[in-house]
Amino acid sequence: MLSFSRYVEALARIGVTVVITAMVLFSVDGVGVPGTALTPAFELTGAGTARGAAPRAATTSGPTCVAPSDGHHIHTIYAHAVDVHDRAAELVAQVQEQVRNMDADLDSEAMTEGHHAHYRFDCDIYGRTIVDDVTLQTGVARTTFATIVSDLTSLGYARDGLKYLVWFDGTRNGLGGQATLCYDDTPGPDNCSNTKAGYAVNFGQVGSQGAMIDMHELARAMGAVQLSAPHSTGEGHVTQGEDVMCASLGCRATMCAGRMRLDCMRDDYWSFNPRPGSYLADHFDLARDSVFITR
Numbered sequence: 365m366l367s368f369s370r371y372v373e374a375l376a377r378i379g380v381t382v383v384i385t386a387m388v389l390f391s392v393d394g395v396g397v398p399g400t401a402l403t404p405a406f407e408l409t410g411a412g413t414a415r416g417a418a419p420r421a422a423t424t425s426g427p428t429c430v431a432p433s434d435g436h437h438i439h440t441i442y443a444h445a446v447d448v449h450d451r452a453a454e455l456v457a458q459v460q461e462q463v464r465n466m467d468a469d470l471d472s473e474a475m476t477e478g479h480h481a482h483y484r485f486d487c488d489i490y491g492r493t494i495v496d497d498v499t500l501q502t503g504v505a506r507t508t509f510a511t512i513v514s515d516l517t518s519l520g521y522a523r524d525g526l527k528y529l530v531w532f533d534g535t536r537n538g539l540g541g542q543a544t545l546c547y548d549d550t551p552g553p554d555n556c557s558n559t560k561a562g563y564a565v566n567f568g569q570v571g572s573q574g575a576m577i578d579m580h581e582l583a584r585a586m587g588a589v590q591l592s593a594p595h596s597t598g599e600g601h602v603t604q605g606e607d608v609m610c611a612s613l614g615c616r617a618t619m620c621a622g623r624m625r626l627d628c629m630r631d632d633y634w635s636f637n638p639r640p641g642s643y644l645a646d647h648f649d650l651a652r653d654s655v656f657i658t659r
Contacts, residue, residue: 427467428658429487432494435525436558436655437484438582440495443512444533445504451533452497458570459531460493465575466582473626474651474659477636481651482658483582495531504534509542513563522561527585527656529578530565540573541566543581545600549590549647557587557648558655576624580608583626586654588633594643595632604628 430437442452442459467483474481485493500507500515512532521528536542543564546556564581566574584600589609595602601611606620607628620628627634631643634651636659638644650657 425471425482426464426491427483427485427487427493429491429493430484432486434486437486438527438529438656439486439521440493441498441516441521441528441530442495442533443498443500443516443530445500445502445507447503448533450497450499452495455531455533456495456497459495462531462570462575462578463493463529465572466579469575469579470626470657473634474636477630477651479636479651479659484656484658507532507534508536509565512565513544516563524559524561525655527562527564527582529582530563531574532565532567534568536567539567540569540577541581543584545584546587547591548587549592551646551648551653553653553655555587555648555653557585558653562586576608579626582656583609583633583650586650586656587648588627588650590633590648592643592647593632595629602628602632604632609633 432439440459440463442456444450444452463483463485470481470483488494498516498519498521500512501518502511502515512530516522516528516530541564544562546560546562548556562585564578564585566577566581569577589596589600589602591598593602595604597603597611600609602609603616604610604620605615605628606624607615608624608626609632630638633644633649635644635649636651638649651659
């Protein structure tokens with residue numbers, strides 16, 4: 365295994381910026397090293413189908429709407445490469461529907477513990493999720509997760525305290541999506557997953573599969589899964605099967621058979637009621653610590 369200094373040197377050679385704050389590592393690109401976020405975040409299997417599907421929740425309230433000027437919320441982007449036809453007029457409504465479905469799934473998970481939870485999105489005056497139509501300057505053949513983040517940053521989509529949910533009009537090597545992840549397992553609002561800008565990219569997946577990928581990538585951008593988590597793979601996923609944060613490699617069967625769950629056993633990254641003395645009782649917990657969720 366490479367030393368930390370050699371990791372940083374390797375990243376620097378490919379133009380990656382590593383920010384170190386209080387021993388917290390964060391990178392917008394990489395190849396599976398500490399602080400990176402570019403490991404495959406959600407793979408597809410079979411004929412373009414997701415590994416599982418979370419159930420739709422019995423709620424109609426939708427995401428919490430905030431003004432674009434408000435802090436700590438999720439901003440949605442439809443993005444296409446400069447050499448790809450702009451299909452925003454055809455697809456924005458579908459992207460907005462995926463956001464509503466993803467939010468319903470989040471609330472469904474919260475209700476299993478006697479709570480409610482909704483993502484914080486910026487909305488227009490009619491209560492619809494704002495979706496910016498963005499042209500990326502990198503051609504589609506050369507587009508990677510890193511170029512998407514770089515192009516968005518150059519356009520001003522880099523505000524700390526925001527997460528950017530990006531629906532990219534194109535595919536990339538069979539991946540459903542990728543996202544940034546800030547490695548910091550300290551609980552509370554000052555965790556870097558709450559304070560830094562983050563990016564969750566969906567590579568052109570729609571419908572229930574698209575909503576699942578959105579949920580997976582946003583969870584990652586919001587702080588799941590930390591290296592110290594009991595079932596961490598060491599690259600932002602968990603080893604448990606039937607878990608939204610399990611990638612296709614390394615998943616093992618669990619007691620949550622039957623449907624995908626957000627933190628299958630409620631012991632790695634999401635629980636409203638962690639057991640005293642358990643990992644989530646004193647480590648970063650999306651359910652209780654994320655500022656991108658209203659409860």
